[in-house]
Amino acid sequence: MTEILHALGRTGIGAFESLGRSALLFLYTWRGMGEVLTRPRLVLQQVYATGVLSLVIISVSGLFVGMVLGLQGYNTLVGFGAEEQLGVMVALSLVRELGPVVSALLFAGRAGSALTAEIGLMKATEQLAAMEMMAVDPLHRVIAPRLLGGIIALPLLASIFNTVGVWGGWLVGVGLLGVHDGSYWAHIETTVDLRDDVVNGLIKSVVFGVAVTWIAVFEGYDTVPTSEGISRSTTRTVVHASLAILALDFLLTALMFD
Amino acid sequence: MSKAVDRNSPALSAREAAVRIQGVTFRRGERVIFEDVDVHIPRGKVTAIMGPSGCGKTTLLGVIGGSVRPEAGSVDVLGHSLVGLSRAGLMRVRRSIGMLFQSGALFTDLSVFDNVAFPLREHTRLPEELIRDLVLMKLEAVGLRGAHTLMPSQLSGGMGRRVALARAIALDPTIMLYDEPFTGQDPISMGVLLRLIRLLNDVLGLTTVVVSHDIHETASIADYIYLLDRGHVAACGTPEELRQGSAWARQFMNAEPDGPVPFHYGGPSIAADLLGLAEA
Numbered sequence: 271m272t273e274i275l276h277a278l279g280r281t282g283i284g285a286f287e288s289l290g291r292s293a294l295l296f297l298y299t300w301r302g303m304g305e306v307l308t309r310p311r312l313v314l315q316q317v318y319a320t321g322v323l324s325l326v327i328i329s330v331s332g333l334f335v336g337m338v339l340g341l342q343g344y345n346t347l348v349g350f351g352a353e354e355q356l357g358v359m360v361a362l363s364l365v366r367e368l369g370p371v372v373s374a375l376l377f378a379g380r381a382g383s384a385l386t387a388e389i390g391l392m393k394a395t396e397q398l399a400a401m402e403m404m405a406v407d408p409l410h411r412v413i414a415p416r417l418l419g420g421i422i423a424l425p426l427l428a429s430i431f432n433t434v435g436v437w438g439g440w441l442v443g444v445g446l447l448g449v450h451d452g453s454y455w456a457h458i459e460t461t462v463d464l465r466d467d468v469v470n471g472l473i474k475s476v477v478f479g480v481a482v483t484w485i486a487v488f489e490g491y492d493t494v495p496t497s498e499g500i501s502r503s504t505t506r507t508v509v510h511a512s513l514a515i516l517a518l519d520f521l522l523t524a525l526m527f528d
Numbered sequence: 529m530s531k532a533v534d535r536n537s538p539a540l541s542a543r544e545a546a547v548r549i550q551g552v553t554f555r556r557g558e559r560v561i562f563e564d565v566d567v568h569i570p571r572g573k574v575t576a577i578m579g580p581s582g583c584g585k586t587t588l589l590g591v592i593g594g595s596v597r598p599e600a601g602s603v604d605v606l607g608h609s610l611v612g613l614s615r616a617g618l619m620r621v622r623r624s625i626g627m628l629f630q631s632g633a634l635f636t637d638l639s640v641f642d643n644v645a646f647p648l649r650e651h652t653r654l655p656e657e658l659i660r661d662l663v664l665m666k667l668e669a670v671g672l673r674g675a676h677t678l679m680p681s682q683l684s685g686g687m688g689r690r691v692a693l694a695r696a697i698a699l700d701p702t703i704m705l706y707d708e709p710f711t712g713q714d715p716i717s718m719g720v721l722l723r724l725i726r727l728l729n730d731v732l733g734l735t736t737v738v739v740s741h742d743i744h745e746t747a748s749i750a751d752y753i754y755l756l757d758r759g760h761v762a763a764c765g766t767p768e769e770l771r772q773g774s775a776w777a778r779q780f781m782n783a784e785p786d787g788p789v790p791f792h793y794g795g796p797s798i799a800a801d802l803l804g805l806a807e808a
């Protein structure tokens with residue numbers, strides 16, 4: 271019994287300790303952001319690396335999610351004779367919820383895990399230690415550009431996801447099921463609000479981008495520098511990031527669309 | 529147990545010593561790595577650190593570089609105390625330290641050229657043509673100018689370490705720390721490296737610390753040698769002094785298999801381990 275309590279206590283303390291360490295990492299990293307902004311090429315490289323890594327999976331998923339929305343939405347709406355509202359339904363579902371959430375989940379699995387493995391391997395092969403010995407702070411030179419790059423890349427990817435998704439819905443609704451082409455787009459244009467829908471969706475993406483990339487770089491930087499340690503950190507990145515995305519989504523939705 | 533037989537540490541003054549480590553104690557978990565260790569590295573000289581594998585040589589370089597923070601004692605590098613130094617202060621001290629890692633630690637996503645150029649680009653605002661000349665000069669010194677377009681994954685272990693050396697000297701440091709520079713070098717490049725280390729030290733007026741297992745080679749260029757053993761400085765002195773010193777130092781310097789230097793990592797006796805008596 272006491273053993274269980276001990277184990278529970280240890281796990282709890284361990285969790286709080288790593289929370290503290292990740293907060294410190296975040297703080298130190300942000301302090302280096304000024305320096306990073308004077309070298310935008312480092313950030314662009316990371317936007318390119320994480321963005322391009324995830325581009326295919328994001329576009330293909332966006333297409334399928336949009337097509338499914340088109341199909342399901344049509345079946346529901348046609349019962350009320352409101353199938354010309356299909357575009358609005360697809361667009362709102364994507365822009366407000368599915369776009370930010372699904373693209374963030376995919377981003378965590380694709381780019382987040384790669385980020386953790388990359389940084390973890392740099393640590394295991396003493397590249398980070400060597401950098402420190404050259405009086406270059408790896409938090410500023412390695413971590414900061416990756417954090418910023420991820421935060422920039424995810425909203426871009428989510429926008430691509432949404433665009434492709436709306437087009438996928440059109441493909442099914444207009445192309446296959448015979449919804450009127452003009453009203454599909456017209457209703458989107460009149461109903462989807464820039465401030466309430468698009469901007470809020472983008473804010474979600476930015477928040478998810480911060481969460482996913484922060485978790486990914488922290489797990490990499492904090493890894494036990496062995497092959498086993500890196501594999502565990504990579505898994506943890508995907509699990510923790512996914513949970514964080516879903517929890518944050520609930521919070522943000524409650525705040526934004528009440 | 530008095531292991532400090534030859535302990536005639538030269539107790540250098542702040543001006544004579546580039547690095548002064550005094551009364552340093554360091555533990556990893558339960559295991560004591562250093563206990564009340566004094567090491568003084570004389571300015572402008574080549575000092576070798578030797579000792580059995582796992583005795584803490586790499587850790588000692590970490591203490592000098594500020595990546596290992598001792599529990600007790602003082603560490604002075606070039607007149608700056610590392611104890612309680614801020615991160616920014618530490619970074620300033622490190623600019624005058626070059627370190628060659630045991631593993632090389634090249635940046636795997638950068639080419640050989642960019643690896644050597646890295647410290648120059650980070651710390652100077654030199655124009656690209658000048659950086660190019662400097663990098664090629666440093667690579668020439670380690671005999672790898674022809675390899676500057678390769679990626680680290682295309683290098684052999686020994687070549688990688690030489691590139692890492694070129695990178696470490698790129699900013700012309702005041703102190704050079706070498707962790708096992710000779711592992712994986714063929715006899716010719718080993719000879720070149722030995723001469724290079726000595727030459728860099730004398731021509732550029734550096735202070736050099738070499739960790740190595742190659743006793744004869746290292747002793748041939750070292751002005752001063754520290755022998756570490758089980759958390760203590762077992763012996764120190766010039767190579768000549770050590771060859772005539774205690775049984776321990778003699779055994780180590782002459783690489784004899786039998787003698788007071790143990791080959792085994794500490795633990796229960798083999799009989800106890802094999803018979804399952806260890807837990808008892």
Ligand SMILES: Nc1ncnc2c1ncn2[C@@H]1O[C@H](COP(=O)(O)OP(=O)(O)OP(=O)(O)O)[C@@H](O)[C@H]1O
Pocket residue numbers: 556561580581582583584585586587588630
């Ligand atoms: N990260 C670590 N965690 C725990 N113990 C460590 C760690 N790194 C080193 N040690 C221990 O510290 C001791 C000293 O290690 P160090 O790397 O300094 O040895 P060394 O003298 O450089 O050995 P070698 O000649 O084999 O390179 C070793 O006994 C090792 O078990």
Ligand SMILES: [Mg+2]
Pocket residue numbers: 585586587630707
């Ligand atoms: Mg070592």
